[in-house]
Amino acid sequence: MTAPTIDRDVVSVVQAAIEKHGNSRDAMIPVLTEINRVFGYVSREAIHEVRKQLHDPARQVHIAESQLYALTSFYDMLSTKPRGRHVIKFCENAPCHVVGGKAVWDGLREMLSLENGETTADNKWTLVTTSCLGLCSVGPVVLIDDDMYGNVTPEQISEILGKYE
Amino acid sequence: MNKKRAMILVSNDPESIRLGANEIIQHVTESLASYGLQDEVDVSTVSDVNHSNILPLVVVYPEAVVYGPVKPSDVRYLVEEHLYKGRVVEDLLAPPKMLTGQIGWLRGHKGYNPAEHRIVLERAGRIDPDNIEEYITASGYDALGKVLSDMTPESVIEVIEKSGLQGRGGAGFPTGRKWKFVRAAQGGKKYIVCNADESEPGTFKDRIVLEGDPHVIIESMAIAAYAIGADEGYIYIRGEYGLAYRRLEKAILQAREFGLLGKNIFGTEFNFDIHIHAGAGAYVCGEETALLESLEGKRGEPRSRPPYPVTKGLWNKPTSVNNVETLANIPAIIRNGAEWYRSIGTPSSPGTKVYTIMGNVNFSGVIEVPMGVTLREVINIYAKGMKPGSTLKLAQTGGSSGSIIPAVLQDTPMDFESFRKAGVSLGSGALLICDQETCIVDLVKVLLQFFRFESCGKCTPCRVGTQRSYEIVDRISKGQGKLEELDTLLELAAEMERASNCGLGQTATVPIRDMLKHFRTEVEAHIRSGSCPTGVCEMAQEVEKIQVK
Numbered sequence: 001m002t003a004p005t006i007d008r009d010v011v012s013v014v015q016a017a018i019e020k021h022g023n024s025r026d027a028m029i030p031v032l033t034e035i036n037r038v039f040g041y042v043s044r045e046a047i048h049e050v051r052k053q054l055h056d057p058a059r060q061v062h063i064a065e066s067q068l069y070a071l072t073s074f075y076d077m078l079s080t081k082p083r084g085r086h087v088i089k090f091c092e093n094a095p096c097h098v099v100g101g102k103a104v105w106d107g108l109r110e111m112l113s114l115e116n117g118e119t120t121a122d123n124k125w126t127l128v129t130t131s132c133l134g135l136c137s138v139g140p141v142v143l144i145d146d147d148m149y150g151n152v153t154p155e156q157i158s159e160i161l162g163k164y165e
Numbered sequence: 166m167n168k169k170r171a172m173i174l175v176s177n178d179p180e181s182i183r184l185g186a187n188e189i190i191q192h193v194t195e196s197l198a199s200y201g202l203q204d205e206v207d208v209s210t211v212s213d214v215n216h217s218n219i220l221p222l223v224v225v226y227p228e229a230v231v232y233g234p235v236k237p238s239d240v241r242y243l244v245e246e247h248l249y250k251g252r253v254v255e256d257l258l259a260p261p262k263m264l265t266g267q268i269g270w271l272r273g274h275k276g277y278n279p280a281e282h283r284i285v286l287e288r289a290g291r292i293d294p295d296n297i298e299e300y301i302t303a304s305g306y307d308a309l310g311k312v313l314s315d316m317t318p319e320s321v322i323e324v325i326e327k328s329g330l331q332g333r334g335g336a337g338f339p340t341g342r343k344w345k346f347v348r349a350a351q352g353g354k355k356y357i358v359c360n361a362d363e364s365e366p367g368t369f370k371d372r373i374v375l376e377g378d379p380h381v382i383i384e385s386m387a388i389a390a391y392a393i394g395a396d397e398g399y400i401y402i403r404g405e406y407g408l409a410y411r412r413l414e415k416a417i418l419q420a421r422e423f424g425l426l427g428k429n430i431f432g433t434e435f436n437f438d439i440h441i442h443a444g445a446g447a448y449v450c451g452e453e454t455a456l457l458e459s460l461e462g463k464r465g466e467p468r469s470r471p472p473y474p475v476t477k478g479l480w481n482k483p484t485s486v487n488n489v490e491t492l493a494n495i496p497a498i499i500r501n502g503a504e505w506y507r508s509i510g511t512p513s514s515p516g517t518k519v520y521t522i523m524g525n526v527n528f529s530g531v532i533e534v535p536m537g538v539t540l541r542e543v544i545n546i547y548a549k550g551m552k553p554g555s556t557l558k559l560a561q562t563g564g565s566s567g568s569i570i571p572a573v574l575q576d577t578p579m580d581f582e583s584f585r586k587a588g589v590s591l592g593s594g595a596l597l598i599c600d601q602e603t604c605i606v607d608l609v610k611v612l613l614q615f616f617r618f619e620s621c622g623k624c625t626p627c628r629v630g631t632q633r634s635y636e637i638v639d640r641i642s643k644g645q646g647k648l649e650e651l652d653t654l655l656e657l658a659a660e661m662e663r664a665s666n667c668g669l670g671q672t673a674t675v676p677i678r679d680m681l682k683h684f685r686t687e688v689e690a691h692i693r694s695g696s697c698p699t700g701v702c703e704m705a706q707e708v709e710k711i712q713v714k
Binding site for chain 1: 365407525531565607619
């Protein structure tokens with residue numbers, strides 16, 4: 001997902017994200033998105049670092065850590081908590097629901113013994129529901145990391161999950 | 166239930182009857198019986214077809230082959246060939262003309278396919294989206310050239326106003342008027358913002374445009390910018406649309422290389438450039454003021470209005486926020502003129518509408534048809550009918566906040582005015598088709614789950630109202646509801662509609678109202694007998710039984 005050459009320490013990741021998206025106030029969401037992509041979530045440490053690098057009264061850019069936390073907790077694609085190596089997103093909206101979505105959701109929960117938002121003890125899987133992904137013509141839809149699975153049936157779940165290390 | 170493999174519709178409007186429709190029906194029935202097909206083929210009638218030159222019509226589903234004009238003496242041959250031997254009778258096919266006044270028919274090898282009328286999706290899927298030259302070859306950037314060389318900003322706005330184009334994001338506000346407001350607004354700096362935060366469940370029409378034809382958005386935004394007096398534009402695209410983001414990014418770079426974005430476009434004084442901003446997952450950001458907040462790097466919480474974005478929008482500057490589908494209409498209108506656009510669709514809602522069809526039908530996907538096509542036509546013709554064994558119970562139009570319409574309303578023309586009259590919302594163009602196995606309580610519970618999750622939490626009526634409504638419907642779905650709680654639902658709905666800050670809370674009540682208006686008996690059955698008529702809802706007692714075991 002990300003260039004392996006990047007040193008994954010918070011300071012340099014934040015720095016790279018700011019270089020890419022700019023250092024103004026409106027760059028906060030893209031910067032947090034970038035951090036979330038690298039680490040799977042936005043840690044307290046990362047929030048601290050973003051504030052440190054962006055906040056600059058001389059340029060009229062005023063940013064507080066609370067604002068960064070408020071953004072992270074507001075947007076669904078950003079996470080305040082660490083997540084597993086693979087994140088399974090299940091679409092829980094009506095178009096997927098009426099074509100058999102619930103059976104797929106029950107199957108996922110059962111197979112992983114997870115409820116919505118939980119992560120397995122081995123840190124491999126996080127299971128979350130998501131709102132519509134715009135792939136409704138092939139519902140029920142499951143997204144694992146960046147891979148989309150459509151027309152999913154409960155019988156296919158173990159095969160799909162088996163593809164991941 | 167007996168499964169039918171085909172259906173024959175015979176037109177029985179007065180004109181058809183005068184020309185022998187009743188005889189045709191009789192002959193159809195007799196011929197079917199003589200080939201032993203009476204149990205496999207349904208015979209029904211269709212009226213109000215409005216095409217006297219090809220009456221009477223005989224339409225055969227599921228292929229949707231249209232024959233006409235048909236004489237009673239043709240019937241036996243038609244039944245033998247088409248239904249017994251499975252061959253389309255070429256000689257009897259209706260000429261490829263408008264059939265219902267809205268739907269044309271294309272001649273094809275497999276009988277007739279319903280024609281779409283593609284303006285918005287004209288090029289999507291036909292050109293290489295990563296290659297600007299393919300877009301240019303398909304008349305791309307012609308409209309921008311025309312605008313910059315021959316037209317004043319005022320005359321651009323006039324053409325769009327005359328075309329009658331209405332916003333396709335759901336609200337249906339006239340686009341020309343919006344541009345006029347922004348042009349007239351005080352303040353030097355102005356912005357054009359493309360709302361590509363398509364997150365209404367069941368809607369993916371904008372994704373098809375963005376992925377398949379990104380340059381049309383760039384061209385339209387440049388035209389809009391010229392018209393309103395802006396030199397900077399933003400595309401706010403939902404974070405989940407990675408492919409569309411990459412294609413737009415590439416398209417913008419190419420447009421800059423070709424001098425179609427940047428300084429002195431087409432050698433004129435006009436400067437314009439576009440930035441893309443990806444959202445991070447929040448349904449409410451489709452609301453235009455929440456979108457602007459998010460663009461500014463804040464939580465996507467809707468602003469109080471007035472002031473409206475047309476006077477105080479992005480960074481408090483006059484801003485026109487337009488939906489992807491709306492914008493995709495602009496170049497074609499400029500190239501072909503307002504008159505041409507008005508000739509499509511209905512007088513009050515000119516143009517086409519892109520629908521996403523899904524649910525218990527044989528074909529799911531995207532279609533673009535003139536405004537005014539009915540739901541029945543969409544289901545039977547474009548969606549190729551309900552799935553085997555399914556009958557239509559209800560359809561939800563326009564995503565989560567759209568209307569739930571029962572099967573009896575399926576003949577209402579789908580355009581802004583007819584829908585308004587029927588108290589139905591056209592919304593974003595999502596059409597979720599549900600069959601008899603769908604439980605209304607279960608469906609509305611899923612919708613309310615969505616709203617309580619997506620409510621931004623800024624204002625109380627929406628934050629608390631969606632939660633309380635969900636709890637009540639959840640109890641009903643478990644057989645623990647009370648009749649008086651149905652009144653509570655309506656009271657909550659009235660308050661949410663009256664006092665919510667934005668469209669999310671104001672329209673989250675639509676599914677509740679529609680449920681109680683059209684399906685009250687089914688809801689009450691959950692409460693009175695503690696059972697779900699469709700067997701979908703898991704009743705609490707049953708759950709307990711399992712636990713005891």
